[in-house]
Amino acid sequence: MSWDFLQMEPYMSNVSRRTVVKGSLAAIVTGAAMSRAALAQSSEPIMLGVSGPLTGPNAQYGTQWKQGFDLALDEIHATGGINGRKLAYSFEDSQSDPRQSVAIAQKFVSDPNIVMELGDFSSPASMAASPIYQRAGLVQFGFTNSHPDFTKGGDFMWSTSVSQADEQPLLALYAVKHLGLKKLAVLHLNTDWGRTSRDYFVKAAKDLGAEVVITEGYIAEERDFRSTLVRVRDANPDGLIMISYYSDGALIARQARQVGLKQTICAASSVYSPKFLELGGEAVEDVHLGTRYFPEDPRPEVQKFVSGFKAKYNGQEPDAFNAYSYDAMNVAAAVLKIGGTDRRAIRDAFAKVHDVSTVIFGPATFDVESRRVKGAMNAELVVRKGQFTLWDGKQPT
């Protein structure tokens, strides 16, 4: 994974070296005082700053981001870049720690080459940096920041993270209306994301007439869920809802089967990853999940993403976080095409981009009020024979 970054470095330095050579040649040949800046304008890549975890406990997400970014960049460059210029990013490792993300924020805002910032991953790290970006007038494009208050940090905070107010009612609809579950147990990651999601889910499920018999929050490092699942069993639900990431989701599903729970399991889209199948094995068979896309989705943008990803990364299947970062880079490119390289114009361009083709939303347009994108796509999947497949509409018996 780490090699992607290293491969980018020589490429970038080549560009700048070439620029210098050309610049000095031009100066010698014409003898004119041609400003290097003017020349750089056309040939140096437009730089984005990325603040995210490459080391520390969330490092896996940073490496997934890179995969999505690099794929999107390949495609952007193949179609002529940003009005003829290349696009590149500088990834600073924050370990998802607010102390480091604020220092990175100062670094980015004081670097005139950075025209927009992407990230950070966790809410404490992202939102601690928001005041700095807002005051300096640099867009902070937080594409995984579902915290409801993230975009309230100011008019330079924009997000393509799927709002949980949007996502959870879809999951509730799947579980309650389509799968016919009436008494639900909700297991959720006890973070700002998990908690917000749980609240939206519980409300939506109740509105649809289901009863939520128990909710259990667990911390991210938890690995043993057997006792929690006994508690769940005693509440006597007919379905389990997992508001989890793929690694903890797989653990819960495995242990649910081990303690003898046979209820239908229905999970949030964040478990959508080939890793979920690998880690969960047979236990995740028949797990239902709502996702924003799936590989057989006929939409052309999804087909391009999935086949492009597999080709670039040795047949590896993309997951939700790959899709988020891929979309984010494409949205950033669309914004830059309108906004150019002026930081304020870029902020204004977020309101102007219209129907950017994305994997998660289909055509994406920002809601100017909330600075988020509404209307994520929805696919109802189920795991069959170790594969994610489109649910056939048959209720579990």
Place this chain on the structure above:
Amino acid sequence: MSSWLDYTINGLIVGNVYALVAVGLALIFGVSRLINFAQGSIYLVGAYVGWVAVVQLRTPLVITIILVAAISALVGLIIERFGLRPLQNSVRIAPLLATIGISFVLDQIVMLTFSPNPRALPSQLPDIRFQIGAGTIGPLDILIAGVGVTSALLLFVFLRYTKLGWAVRATAQDRDAAMQMGVDVNRVNQAVFGIAAALGGLSGMLVGMYYNQIDTAMSLQATLKGVVAEVVGGAGNVPGAVVGSLLLGLVESYGVAVFGTSYRNLFAFLLLIVVLVLRPNGLFASAKQAPPEPLTGTFIAPSRPVRIPRWALLTAVGAFALLPLLPVSSYVLQTLINAWLLGMLALSLTLVAGTVGQVSLGHAALLAIGAYTSALLSLDFSFPVGIAIICGGLMSAVLGTLLISPSFRLRGHYVSIATLAIGEIISLIILNWESVTRGPIGISGIPPLSLFGHELVSVAQVYWFSFAVMVLLALLQVRLLGSHLGRSFRAIRDDDVAARAYGLSLNRYKALAFIFGGFAAGVSGGIAAHLYSYINHETFNTQQSILALTVVILGGLGNVAGAIAGSVALVGLPEVFRIAAEYRILIYGIVLLLLVRFRPQGLLGTI
């Protein structure tokens, strides 16, 4: 009723898993009186070696086990030979810090080699399930239990009935005497590290198979739970570690049963505190057993502090004060702001750990108390920010001291472990006490720093503000150390029995130190809250506590200028190594190890 049977079985199953790590920790503690923070990293190495063997080489189970045990033992031997043996004539605290550095390095090497993505580690045992209660257990549960109990028994027999075992125990009791009796202490240490590492690696592999999942973040959690279990059973007591682990598993399971999942770790750490307060030598210490060697005094490096001339200090303060007027980037200023905030925390910890000898590993909790108090007062009760921060400091001083007071009667390593647990407890209370702290959602929209109605928003203003507060706290602390209070503090650190004989009330002086230190830490947390505008229970985590301790040891325990210099170094180094991208934490770990190796008394020396 049947549910209670299930809770009991589940508690035993997970306790079984903890036992594997705890036994290794107990063995090392028994011999070298060292909490080996690198044990979790060896566990990680074992898990990944297991993955290579199972998935890449497709070895059968027996070969896998031999391979994992051998490679882990080798890693253990390397750690002992190159990481710890050079420190054996150094102070007690040096090897402790070295194990932290080693764990950074090992974790990073594994992460760089295998990428941080979690991997599946399929079990190589047949998938048969046995019905017990309403749930089932598999052959892996039995294997884990078997490995745990057998290794504990074997070790028990080895320590009690073999010659090398006697040598191990003799070394544990008195190194110098053992050496005089002709025991080859180095060989003993080697044997112990090899065995403990083999066990650690094996447990990582088995636990990985158990959950069918391994990832690079598993090391710290394993160490934490292992340490708790080991101390509950009695540090250094191998069979005790197994029972302690099972007890820990049961308490957690019953805690979940009664209060819910989110309270699980709260019970683990409460158990630890209760055991430490009631039976500081662990549950299975015999009444006749001598109390553990007081580590105060010997814990701290005797050294002559570096004398910095007054003019140099004044010049440094002046230079840093004038820095924002020079054309330096706001990135540099922001990094230094972080250093000043960490500096305040380090001042607090250097007083408590260095001057009074109470090595606290839960200091981030004091930050959290200050931060939440200040944030909530300014948001919900519209306190002016300046006053809110001072209230945060006071709250941290009072509440922090009250919460940490159960650890006052403990000594040496036990203080560190108790404070570690208290820190975790405070963070779990913040997570669960939603009506006040807003739980996992955290507090957003905290107003920015302001002074007499003027908002401090520019980097330079924040820089000056935090620098001024830190210098003020530092001056106060220097004054304190020069007074009779400072002498009393040092007397308690150097020899608490003698101090008591002179009529010093230990608890009262320890409380005074925590009150002062709590204030400094609380103010730091308060400023951070207003600076970040958003905090939640993860903002002030265990890593911060470990970082603060590293700073304090690096700067020289008890040394005020050292704490500040250490903060600048440890905030600055990872930023300087930013150019090395993913490798920077690895480099940071190596630099830390070299510093411990060549300057164990800290950069500026202990005062």
